[in-house]
Amino acid sequence: xxxxxxxxxxxxxxxxxxxxxxxxxxxxxxxxxxxxxxxxxxxxxxxxxxxxxxxxxxxxxxxxxxxxxxxxxxxxxxxxxxxxxxxxxxxxxxxxxxxxxxxxxxxxxxxxxxxxxxxxxxxxxxxxxxxxxxxxxxxxxxxxxxxxxxxxxxxxxxxxxxxxxxxxxxxxxxxxxxxxxxxxxxxxxxxxxxxxxxxxxxxxxxxxxxxxxxxxxxxxxxxxxxxxxxxxxxxxxxxxxxxxxxxxxxxxxxxxxxxxxxxxxxxxxxxxxxxx
Amino acid sequence: xxxxxxxxxxxxxxxxxxxxxxxxxxxxxxxxxxxxxxxxxxxxxxxxxxxxxxxxxxxxxxxxxxxxxxxxxxxxxxxxxxxxxxxxxxxxxxxxxxxxxxxxxxxxxxxxxxxxxxxxxxxxxxxxxxxxxxxxxxxxxxxxxxxxxxxxxxxxxxxxxxxxxxxxxxxxxxxxxxxxxxxxxxxxxxxxxxxxxxxxxxxxxxxxxxxxxxxxxxxxxxxxxxxxxxxxxxxxxxxxxxxxxxxxxxxxxxxxxxxxxxxxxxxxxxxxxxxxxxxxxxxxxxxxxxxxxxxxxxxxxxxxxxxxxxxxxxxxxxxxxxxxxxxxxxxxx
Numbered sequence: 001x002x003x004x005x006x007x008x009x010x011x012x013x014x015x016x017x018x019x020x021x022x023x024x025x026x027x028x029x030x031x032x033x034x035x036x037x038x039x040x041x042x043x044x045x046x047x048x049x050x051x052x053x054x055x056x057x058x059x060x061x062x063x064x065x066x067x068x069x070x071x072x073x074x075x076x077x078x079x080x081x082x083x084x085x086x087x088x089x090x091x092x093x094x095x096x097x098x099x100x101x102x103x104x105x106x107x108x109x110x111x112x113x114x115x116x117x118x119x120x121x122x123x124x125x126x127x128x129x130x131x132x133x134x135x136x137x138x139x140x141x142x143x144x145x146x147x148x149x150x151x152x153x154x155x156x157x158x159x160x161x162x163x164x165x166x167x168x169x170x171x172x173x174x175x176x177x178x179x180x181x182x183x184x185x186x187x188x189x190x191x192x193x194x195x196x197x198x199x200x201x202x203x204x205x206x207x208x209x210x211x212x213x214x215x216x217x218x219x220x221x222x223x224x225x226x227x228x229x230x231x232x233x234x235x236x237x238x239x240x241x242x243x244x245x246x247x248x249x250x251x252x253x254x255x256x257x258x259x260x261x262x263x264x265x266x267x268x269x270x271x272x273x274x275x276x
Numbered sequence: 277x278x279x280x281x282x283x284x285x286x287x288x289x290x291x292x293x294x295x296x297x298x299x300x301x302x303x304x305x306x307x308x309x310x311x312x313x314x315x316x317x318x319x320x321x322x323x324x325x326x327x328x329x330x331x332x333x334x335x336x337x338x339x340x341x342x343x344x345x346x347x348x349x350x351x352x353x354x355x356x357x358x359x360x361x362x363x364x365x366x367x368x369x370x371x372x373x374x375x376x377x378x379x380x381x382x383x384x385x386x387x388x389x390x391x392x393x394x395x396x397x398x399x400x401x402x403x404x405x406x407x408x409x410x411x412x413x414x415x416x417x418x419x420x421x422x423x424x425x426x427x428x429x430x431x432x433x434x435x436x437x438x439x440x441x442x443x444x445x446x447x448x449x450x451x452x453x454x455x456x457x458x459x460x461x462x463x464x465x466x467x468x469x470x471x472x473x474x475x476x477x478x479x480x481x482x483x484x485x486x487x488x489x490x491x492x493x494x495x496x497x498x499x500x501x502x503x504x505x506x507x508x509x510x511x512x513x514x515x516x517x518x519x520x521x522x523x524x525x526x527x528x529x530x531x532x533x534x535x536x537x538x539x540x541x542x543x544x545x546x547x548x549x550x551x552x553x554x555x556x557x558x559x560x561x562x563x564x565x566x567x568x569x570x571x572x573x574x575x576x577x578x579x580x581x582x583x584x585x586x587x588x589x590x591x592x593x594x595x596x597x598x599x600x601x602x603x604x605x606x607x608x609x
Contacts, residue, residue, distance in 0.1 A: 167359060167361065169357045169361035170364075172328050172348075172355075172361065173355070173357060173361035173362075173363075173422075174363070174374070175327075175347070176328075176348050176353070176355045176375075177354075177375035177378055177422070177426075178349035178375055178378035178379055179349070183378060187374070188363060191365045192363075192364060
C-alpha cells in the first residue's frame with residue numbers, strides 16, 4: 001500500500017521547496033533587479049527591493065561602452081565548438097569503455113577524472129607559455145581547445161554512465177544483424193542514448209559558457225567571451241554595481257533561455273535509467 | 277545449407293578454461309539443443325559460434341568455411357537472446373527489418389520480407405508498435421521474426437524462453453519447434469531446462485564443465501547414458517544411484533535406476549525401506565523411500581498406490597533397465 005501524504009505535510013513540503021528554490025534563485029533575482037537601478041540606488045543601505053526608480057540606462061551604457069554582441073558571439077562559438085569537439089572524441093571513447101572494457105578501463109576513467117581535481121591555476125603558467133609560443137593567445141581556436149580539454153573528462157564520464165545503462169545484448173543483436181561499428185553507433189546506440197547525450201550537451205554548453213578562469217587569462221579582445229565582458233565592469237576605480245549587474249544579466253540571459261526550453265530534456269537526462 | 281562443425285574448440289578467460297576441446301558436428305537442418313547446468317559453458321559455446329565471443333583455440337566451420345576470424349555479421353547466423361534484445365526505439369517493422377536494412381536490401385524487398393515473416397508469426401497487427409507496447413510472448417515473437425527474416429544458415433537460441441511464464445513457455449516451445457521443422461533451418465538452442473531439451477531436440481548435446489558429456493537423441497540419452505553425469509542430468513525426477521553391495525553384486529561401482537523403473541510393493545521385493553515423503557500428483561505418486569545402507573531412493577508409483585509416510589515398502593528395480601557405472605563414472609555395457 002502506498003503511503004498517503006497528509007494535506008498538511010504536503011503544504012509544508014511545498015512551502016519548504018519554494019523557500020529553498022527562492023534562496024537558490026535570490027542572487028540571480030537580486031542581480032536582475034540591480035541592473036534596473038541607478039548606480040546610487042544599487043548600493044543604497046538599507047537595500048531597495050522593488051521600490052526604486054526603474055531605469056534601463058545601464059543596458060544602454062553597457063552596450064555602447066563594450067561590444068555585447070561580439071562577446072556573445074565568442075561565447076556561442078566557444079561553448080558550442082568545445083562541446084561538439086568533445087562529443088566527437090567522447091562518444092567513441094565512452095563506447096569503448098562501456099562496451100569493450102579492459103582491465104585498465106576503471107583506472108583510465110579515474111585518471112581522467114583526477115585531472116579535474118587539480119586546480120587549473122596550477123598549470124596556468126605552462127599553459128600560458130604554450131599558448132604564447134604557439135600564437136594561440138586570444139584566439140577562438142585556442143580557447144575552444146582548452147575548454148574542450150577541460151570538459152572532456154566530464155563528457156566522457158557522463159556518456160559512459162548513460163551508455164552503461166544500455167543493455168549489451170541489444171548491441172550484440174545489432175552486430176548479429178550485420179551492423180558495423182559505425183552503424184551500430186549511429187542506428188542503435190545513439191538513438192537509445194539521446195536523452196543522455198542531450199543532457200551532456202546542455203551541461204557542457206553551460207559549463208563552457210560560464211567558465212571564467214581560462215577565458216579571463218587567455219583572452220583579451222578578439223576571442224573574449226561574455227565572462228570577459230562582465231569582468232571588465234568589476235573595476236578597481238569605482239563602484240559600478242548596476243552596470244556590472246546589467247552586464248551579468250545580459251551574459252546569462254541566453255543560457256537561461258536555453259536551459260528553460262530544454263529543462264524537460266535535461267531532467268530526463270539527469271534521471272535517465274532511474275526507472276526502467 | 278547450414279552444417280556447423282566445431283573442431284577442438286577451446287575458450288579460456290585468463291587461466292580459467294571455460295570450454296575444453298569441444299568437437300561436434302551439427303548436420304544441416306537439425307535441431308540441436310545444448311543443455312547443462314549453469315556455468316557449464318553452453319551459452320559461451322553458443323556465443324563463440326555466433327562470433328560474439330573470441331575463440332581461444334580450434335576451428336568453427338559453417339558449410340566447410342572456417343569462420344573463427346569472421347565477425348558475427350559475416351557468419352550468416354541469427355540469434356535470439358534471452359532478453360529478446362529488441363531495439364526499443366524502433367517499431368516492430370523496424371526491428372524485424374533491421375538486418376535486411378544493414379544488408380542494403382531495397383526498401384520494397386525489405387517490406388515484402390518483413391510482412392511475410394510477420395504473417396508467419398502472427399505479428400501483422402503489431403507491425404507499427406514499439407517493443408514496450410508488446411507482451412512478453414509478442415516480444416519473443418519479434419525476436420524470432422528478426423532471426424528468420426534474414427534466411428540465415430542457422431538459428432542460435434540462447435535460453436529464449438526463460439523470461440516467459442510457464443504456460444507461455446510451453447506454447448512457445450511448440451511454436452519454435454514447429455517453425456524450425458517448417459523452415460528446415462539448422463538450429464542450436466541453449467537451455468538449462470532438460471524438459472525443453474527432451475521435447476524439442478533432434479539431438480541433445482549435454483555439456484558439463486566445458487566439455488561434451490554426451491551427444492545423442494533424447495531417447496538415447498535417456499536409455500543409454502554414457503556416464504554418471506548424463507544419467508543424473510537427463511530424466512525427472514533424477515535417477516537413483518546406489519553404491520556398495522547392491523552395485524558390487526552386479527559387478528559395478530555404481531548402479532543407477534530411474535524412479536519409473538523401480539516397482540514399489542507393500543508385500544515383497546529386493547530392497548526394503550520406509551516411506552519418508554509421498555507426493556501425490558494425480559497421475560503419479562512419487563515416493564521418497566529411506567532404504568537402510570543405500571540412502572533415499574525416489575520411486576514413481578502409480579497414482580492409486582496408497583502408502584502412508586512411515587509405512588514399510590519393498591522396492592524392486594527392473595533388471596533390464598539398471599545402469600551400471602565403473603569407478604570412473606563411465607557406463608558399463
